[in-house]
Amino acid sequence: MHSTTLLELFSDDIRTAEQLLELIESEFQALTERDLTQLQEILGKKQPLLALLDQHAKARSQILTNLNLGTSREGLKALADTVPEGQQLLEQGDQLNALLEQCRTGNERNGRLIRTSQKSTSAMLNLLHGSDTPNLYDKRGSTLRVSQQRPLDQA
Numbered sequence: 037m038h039s040t041t042l043l044e045l046f047s048d049d050i051r052t053a054e055q056l057l058e059l060i061e062s063e064f065q066a067l068t069e070r071d072l073t074q075l076q077e078i079l080g081k082k083q084p085l086l087a088l089l090d091q092h093a094k095a096r097s098q099i100l101t102n103l104n105l106g107t108s109r110e111g112l113k114a115l116a117d118t119v120p121e122g123q124q125l126l127e128q129g130d131q132l133n134a135l136l137e138q139c140r141t142g143n144e145r146n147g148r149l150i151r152t153s154q155k156s157t158s159a160m161l162n163l164l165h166g167s168d169t170p171n172l173y174d175k176r177g178s179t180l181r182v183s184q185q186r187p188l189d190q191a
Contacts (some may be wrong), residue, residue, distance in 0.1 A: 046128035053135035
């Protein structure tokens with residue numbers, strides 16, 4: 037009975053993780069195109085998937101804990117050794133872990149892109165506002181003092 041429940045949870049989570057991975061790839065595309073409307077839509081779709089994955093992960097852990105097994109792969113293997121569908125349990129567990137790892141990698145890539153974009157936007161805004169402006173050179177090749185620099189809108 038526990039193994040059947042685990043198999044169902046794994047199957048559901050594999051489908052959910054595949055959907056999440058597709059959304060992460062769409063998010064990357066929207067980030068590169070700076071499509072904020074698309075990003076907002078994707079975020080709205082990602083949140084319920086993440087909540088479902090979290091809920092199912094807790095349910096799987098609870099099942100293994102109730103059987104006095106560890107919540108790691110070793111605990112799943114110990115259960116798999118005692119049930120007829122043990123090989124299928126291990127295969128689906130490994131498949132889910134691989135998908136979640138791909139999601140994590142894609143999410144980290146998207147996070148780096150977001151941070152780079154934020155830094156670039158911040159630098160542009162600082163330049164336009166006249167704060168943190170780079171050293172500029174006068175006609176003699178000397179750098180201007182900070183007090184002499186003016187925002188671009190006053191230049």
